[in-house]
Amino acid sequence: MAVTLRDVARAAGVSAATASRALSAPDLVAPERRELVRRVARELGYRPNRAARELITGRSGHLCLVVPDLGNPFFSAVAKAVQARARATGHAVVVADAEEDPVLEAELVAQLGGQADGVLLCSPRMSGDDLAAVAADGRPVLLVNREGAGLPSVVVDNRDGVRQAVRHLHALGHRRVAYAGGPSGSWSDARRRDGLAALDLDVEVVDLGAHAPVFAGGVGAADLAVASGATAVLTHNDLMALGMLDRLRTRGVRVPADLSVVGFDDAPVATLVTPSLTTVAMPLARLGRTAVDLLLAPRGGEVPHSVLPVELVVRGTTAPPPETSEPR
Amino acid sequence: MAVTLRDVARAAGVSAATASRALSAPDLVAPERRELVRRVARELGYRPNRAARELITGRSGHLCLVVPDLGNPFFSAVAKAVQARARATGHAVVVADAEEDPVLEAELVAQLGGQADGVLLCSPRMSGDDLAAVAADGRPVLLVNREGAGLPSVVVDNRDGVRQAVRHLHALGHRRVAYAGGPSGSWSDARRRDGLAALDLDVEVVDLGAHAPVFAGGVGAADLAVASGATAVLTHNDLMALGMLDRLRTRGVRVPADLSVVGFDDAPVATLVTPSLTTVAMPLARLGRTAVDLLLAPRGGEVPHSVLPVELVVRGTTAPPPETSEPR
DNA sequence: GCATGCGATGAAAGCGATTTCAGCACGCTG
DNA sequence: CAGCGTGCTGAAATCGCTTTCATCGCATGC
Numbered sequence: 001m002a003v004t005l006r007d008v009a010r011a012a013g014v015s016a017a018t019a020s021r022a023l024s025a026p027d028l029v030a031p032e033r034r035e036l037v038r039r040v041a042r043e044l045g046y047r048p049n050r051a052a053r054e055l056i057t058g059r060s061g062h063l064c065l066v067v068p069d070l071g072n073p074f075f076s077a078v079a080k081a082v083q084a085r086a087r088a089t090g091h092a093v094v095v096a097d098a099e100e101d102p103v104l105e106a107e108l109v110a111q112l113g114g115q116a117d118g119v120l121l122c123s124p125r126m127s128g129d130d131l132a133a134v135a136a137d138g139r140p141v142l143l144v145n146r147e148g149a150g151l152p153s154v155v156v157d158n159r160d161g162v163r164q165a166v167r168h169l170h171a172l173g174h175r176r177v178a179y180a181g182g183p184s185g186s187w188s189d190a191r192r193r194d195g196l197a198a199l200d201l202d203v204e205v206v207d208l209g210a211h212a213p214v215f216a217g218g219v220g221a222a223d224l225a226v227a228s229g230a231t232a233v234l235t236h237n238d239l240m241a242l243g244m245l246d247r248l249r250t251r252g253v254r255v256p257a258d259l260s261v262v263g264f265d266d267a268p269v270a271t272l273v274t275p276s277l278t279t280v281a282m283p284l285a286r287l288g289r290t291a292v293d294l295l296l297a298p299r300g301g302e303v304p305h306s307v308l309p310v311e312l313v314v315r316g317t318t319a320p321p322p323e324t325s326e327p328r
Numbered sequence: 329m330a331v332t333l334r335d336v337a338r339a340a341g342v343s344a345a346t347a348s349r350a351l352s353a354p355d356l357v358a359p360e361r362r363e364l365v366r367r368v369a370r371e372l373g374y375r376p377n378r379a380a381r382e383l384i385t386g387r388s389g390h391l392c393l394v395v396p397d398l399g400n401p402f403f404s405a406v407a408k409a410v411q412a413r414a415r416a417t418g419h420a421v422v423v424a425d426a427e428e429d430p431v432l433e434a435e436l437v438a439q440l441g442g443q444a445d446g447v448l449l450c451s452p453r454m455s456g457d458d459l460a461a462v463a464a465d466g467r468p469v470l471l472v473n474r475e476g477a478g479l480p481s482v483v484v485d486n487r488d489g490v491r492q493a494v495r496h497l498h499a500l501g502h503r504r505v506a507y508a509g510g511p512s513g514s515w516s517d518a519r520r521r522d523g524l525a526a527l528d529l530d531v532e533v534v535d536l537g538a539h540a541p542v543f544a545g546g547v548g549a550a551d552l553a554v555a556s557g558a559t560a561v562l563t564h565n566d567l568m569a570l571g572m573l574d575r576l577r578t579r580g581v582r583v584p585a586d587l588s589v590v591g592f593d594d595a596p597v598a599t600l601v602t603p604s605l606t607t608v609a610m611p612l613a614r615l616g617r618t619a620v621d622l623l624l625a626p627r628g629g630e631v632p633h634s635v636l637p638v639e640l641v642v643r644g645t646t647a648p649p650p651e652t653s654e655p656r
Numbered sequence: 657g658c659a660t661g662c663g664a665t666g667a668a669a670g671c672g673a674t675t676t677c678a679g680c681a682c683g684c685t686g
Numbered sequence: 687c688a689g690c691g692t693g694c695t696g697a698a699a700t701c702g703c704t705t706t707c708a709t710c711g712c713a714t715g716c
């Protein structure tokens with residue numbers, strides 16, 4: 001039913017070998033014949049059978065992308081970019097949703113990754129040991145938004161994000177800033193705490209502890225923030241910031257007049273709320289693109305690694321602290 | 329390097345044929361031998377080579393999902409569900425983002441769909457003719473969130489969504505309701521207009537025309553809504569509703585006191601804004617699951633088709649109209 | 657006792673591409 | 687003119703698996 005290479009070869013009056021070469025190794029065929037074959041192939045609507053090609057070359061033309069939750073805009077944005085870049089390089093993308101489950105994650109990598117030309121592991125929940133096991137398979141793996149197990153990776157500059165946010169707040173006059181952190185196991189949360197610890201500004205940092213990286217987590221952290229006496233709060237992500245804004249409004253705390261709030265991620269929703277959210281923007285599309293490029297790049301012995309810059313986007317939730325600021 | 333069926337067969341002391349049967353057609357092999365082979369396969373960590381299997385069976389174990397924009401929460405939610413259901417049936421999902429481009433969409437289907445066991449086309453932008461062309465290829469295709477070209481499809485009950493929304497508003501006392509529509513080519517927008525036309529309630533409907541289905545579109549429609557004299561507005565989707573809320577706030581129109589607003593989709597953001605959005609919820613996960621089931625179901629001659637129920641979620645943006653309502 | 661049938665097995669033929677290998681024709685060099 | 691490299695080409699092997707097809711016991715029925 002489908003047009004095969006033999007059909008093309010026959011129609012062009014050449015052998016299958018020549019037809020194959022004409023299409024995928026043009027220099028090996030006499031120009032005249034080559035064009036003939038290509039024309040015939042086009043006319044017949046020939047499409048090479050990926051399975052047959054994979055069987056012999058070992059390359060499937062597929063990349064496997066594993067994310068913890070496709071419903072999360074963070075990951076769908078990365079997935080979109082990965083998909084676009086992969087297509088540009090002639091690859092299709094098999095997407096797998098690990099449902100935030102480290103066990104399922106490992107299984108998916110083993111199952112789907114085995115037949116792919118490479119695996120992109122997005123913010124893996126897996127332990128370092130499991131990551132190492134994946135790597136031991138020899139198949140190219142690249143971690144997105146996490147470092148570990150000596151594997152190639154692409155991350156964003158979390159430390160610098162924190163620094164930019166706090167510098168902004170410091171410039172506004174804030175001297176006491178609270179941090180509402182994400183889940184304690186989170187790799188990026190750890191990097192942000194590193195950033196807070198390494199500040200060389202005249203700013204006191206209050207740790208509000210670990211919270212679920214969702215709306216409700218921000219609600220809970222809001223009361224802690226108010227009690228902390230800080231004039232500004234940094235949250236682990238935008239969802240938490242939104243929850244915090246909601247709770248603060250309920251409690252009659254005005255944002256940004258009484259308290260400034262800075263989120264992380266620049267989720268689409270950041271511009272949809274009022275006041276719009278000041279937040280640290282992640283280059284998600286670039287993250288996806290770079291991931292594909294690094295995964296596909298010929299390995300020159302060393303382990304590829306890339307740190308992407310982040311950018312503070314100042315919007316409506318940050319302002320100078322109230323005049324009657326608490327004495328320190 | 330990888331463990332092949334031959335390796336398993338040799339280790340188990342049987343022929344490759346028997347090993348193959350033991351794993352994929354168990355009844356054809358003597359119980360004792362069958363278990364032996366399966367144990368050996370497990371111990372060796374055997375994973376069948378998908379390409380080899382596809383080459384002979386013609387089934388790749390892949391489904392292809394084409395969406396207009398993965399970054400849109402609507403589609404990423406469907407994608408998530410599709411992926412989960414597909415995995416349950418032993419399929420991997422190749423996701424393609426058509427970037428809202430009908431031409432690219434058709435190309436992706438031709439390219440990726442050709443080697444897949446089936447294609448899920450989500451809210452296709454393609455013309456009916458192009459859809460028919462896709463279908464003519466003989467490959468199983470299923471439309472999600474659109475009907476057309478005599479192809480199998482899964483849709484949500486847009487008409488009923490509109491009916492539920494308007495009935496809710498009518499019950500609150502509204503008698504003049506505006507509709508801010510989406511892009512004029514949109515299939516679902518057409519169905520909603522059908523719903524509006526078929527109402528049997530004592531409610532006057534004002535058409536605010538077509539708008540881009542994004543935040544900005546809602547902003548533009550807001551002024552029209554105010555001018556229309558309607559006491560409630562229905563928007564094509566939640567993003568538009570959000571834009572409308574923003575603009576209304578700017579203009580000093582209170583929601584829901586002065587004007588009620590109802591969105592469509594129940595996007596995650598609907599609960600993150602204040603007041604939270606009354607909206608018509610789509611069963612997105614179910615849409616994805618049903619799509620996979622219908623695509624994979626054995627065709628019994630007739631064309632599978634399924635209409636899923638929607639549900640109005642009443643939140644904070646709807647209330648009775650102001651007492652000093654405009655006279656009709 | 658012999659034909660029959662049945663269940664279980666293995667040998668072998670592909671599936672559709674790529675890729676080695678050998679062969680052929682040709683032109684050049686010494 | 688012998689010898690050799692060069693440029694193209696086709697025959698054939700191969701990738702890992704499934705699936706006929708034939709075979710072989712062995713029990714059953716007449």
